Amino acid sequence: HPEAYATLVVNTIDSLGINDRCLLQSFDPAMLEALHALDPDLDLALLVENNDDVATNLGRLSFSPSAYSPWFGVVDDALVRHLRELDIQLVVWTVNQENDMQRMIALGVDGIITDHPDRLLRLLERE
Structure with missing residues (x-):
């Protein structure tokens, strides 16, 4: 359940006031999508462990992440x-x-x- 987990993560970093110091990373595009939907200003990184090219990997997201992490x-x-x-x-x-x-x-x-x-x-x- 990416949405439930994303909500917990976003609520936690919001409560600590550390949004501007966090880079949230995931291998799972669904998790990044859920995080982005909750807060489009979050710095998100797509972790990559495949041999696909950058365009293919980034194409798994509906937005451009802050970072690419191979x-x-x-x-x-x-x-x-x-x-x-x-x-x-x-x-x-x-x-x-x-x-x-x-x-x-x-x-x-x-x-x-x-x-x-x-x-x-x-x-x-x-x-």
Whole structure:
């Protein structure tokens, strides 16, 4: 029941007053649709774990999300440029090795999801 879950999430972040600091992500387009219907101003990210192209994945939504969030291994210069043209942020997951983090930073992704934020912070401090 995406609508019921979305209502709980939106009510919670509303009550905490943190809407402007949240990026809500889901692999499920129905969940993102339910969240968007409740609050079109929410920052939403489509998590992607398939080999479909960006247009196909974004076509599963009736709106343009704030962010597109694929596995980092599929990210290249062309994807970064394409999403910039669409004015959609690129947030990659799950980047745990420093060399992969460095590559994502060099590509200019907008966000990195990691199990090791300490490693990422160290790298960013060196930049």
